[in-house]
Amino acid sequence: MGKFILRRVMWMFLVLFVVSLVTFLLMHAVPGGPFTAEKRLPAATLKQLEAKYNLDAPLHIQYLTYVRDIMVPTITSGKKSSALDHKYLINIPLNDAQNRVIRWMDFGPSFRNINRTVSDIFRDNLPVSMRLGAAALVVTLTIGLPLGVISGLKRNTPIDYAAMAVAVMGVSVPVIIMGPVLQYALGVQAKILPVSGWGDFKHLILPAFALGIADSALVARLTRASLLEVLSKDYIRTARAKGLAERVVVLRHALRNSLIPIITVIGPMIAYILTGTFVVETIFGIPGMGRFFVTSVSGRDYPVIMGTVLLFAIFLVLANTLVDIVYIWLDPRITYE
């Protein structure tokens, strides 16, 4: 087990290394650098800017600096510095005599938002996206799991067929369709929920559903298949044979084991939700990371693009690694060789 976790974590770092390298190289191969997008700057100004943002160093030095600034925490001491507070995403003051602060994750400056760093943008917008994503995850599970369990237990009945038909529909409707349709049906037509905006709980409902429904269909199908498989196992027959109530058989013996494989879809689910936020936040006017990302793409704000992709990749790879580890921990039958 320890060896497996070690291997898995090393693999995670390898993937993150490749992701960061590809991201970095692609964004730095962009012609002319970030400061020549619209107006031509005088050569001297350009040189100064490049020196300021460390763009004149050799490429590998730039990459190493970039990765170091993100990965390696530093401790600063001395006067309070709001510039430093802005620079780093995580600042933990130690509250001691030298005023030392542990600082971590410097994603660099934003080229388009002169007064904000990428860390600032993350700090302001990421919590919004996180809330949305968490709500979507809740929607996915609260719809998907019961639907799957019911159709698994009522196999080959009209309920099962109806649930699975809905699930097939759900899987083939991407967020980009679900968003406007829900917005129109429930927001504009029925006027039950606000069409767009952010702040209250009621603003969260439509976007969370738009984001969560497609995956809930996936979860339902998987739950059903997994439950059916478990129900055909010998130990279920044994449980029934020794006269346990059906309720106990289902709840205690079947359900618990059948839910384990669901964990494996959490990885792809998070990936879907992360990229889905780009669309949903744009449609519903939610001031989260996704909408900011879309504007930074059209505004060619490369540090923001790079930082967002990296941050999301870290999330994803971390989630996948955790899922793998939790999975074998939950299910002792799985060998990890």
Added chain:
Amino acid sequence: MNSPTPAANITQLTDAEQALLHPKSRSMTQDALLRLSRNRAAVLGGIVVIINILMALLAPTLAPRKFDQVSFTNTNSAPEWVTKVFPGMKPRDAGGYVKVNNDYLLGADKLGRDLFSRILYGSRISISVAIVGPVISILIGFLVGLVAGYKGGWVDNILMRLVDIMYAFPTMLLIILFMAFFRAGVGGDNPGPLVAFLTKLDANMGGLLFIFVGIGLTAWMGAARLVRGQVLVARELEYVNAARMIGAKPGRIILRHILPNVIGPLIITETMAIPSYISYEAFLSFIGLGVNPPTPSWGGMIAEGALLIQNYPNQAIFPALALFLLIFSFNFLGDGLRDALDPTLRGSE
């Protein structure tokens, strides 16, 4: 049924009974097609797909207007039936705000461009992605899988680790990254001849080329794994050994003996992947990294329409409907093809 018929009543048997009496041999393709044609959902899906292909091919003749024909007197106008379908859209005559113009079948967008024509032209983007996406993915995947499986050893090891890493890489993020890179104007002011050519070609295709490249670069891993697995199996088959023994060249072995084994599963997985290719493109166009405006793409149209959904829901709902129908149909078709081509079902009726 050319056999002499001593008993005339045999010919009066039903078709099914006839078939039992004289089982006709069918090739695998015939068998698969027959099974496919009996799957109603798949047939329906196929019909919608064919309609979409026709729409894409005939868009210039079918469309009443050019997709980029602007009319500032008809901005956001809608025909009468649309105002009835969407109850919020009250016509001006009835005290509302919608300009009624029955010349536009589905309405016009905020620049007065005909929605119907734009949806017709938009099918070109989705259909080309649906065709080219699998082709690129198969080409790259086939090559990588073939080399890995056939060569084995360290080549196999390196290629398969590459596939593993690509799998762990968040696909959408990678595509976004590639597209942001391409859209930034690769090559700068003095691009090399190849880059200049590609950029120009991409511009002429309305930005489609780089979408193809972006999808192709991120979607080959499944095919590579599949082909590699099949090659590993096929390599050990006796008839392949026999072919090698009588001196068949590797190229011939691959084409004649290994390819037919691989092609079925490849077609199935790629058809099932088409909906995801279509949604990738729609997603990219939605966030502004897809086709270049004014080339219409359903994803881009949804993005534009979503901004006006309170007042002019038709501008987002119609392209969304088109996208939904196409994705849905490809899903049905993919499921049907899988059932039809799955060898384990073969022969069982």
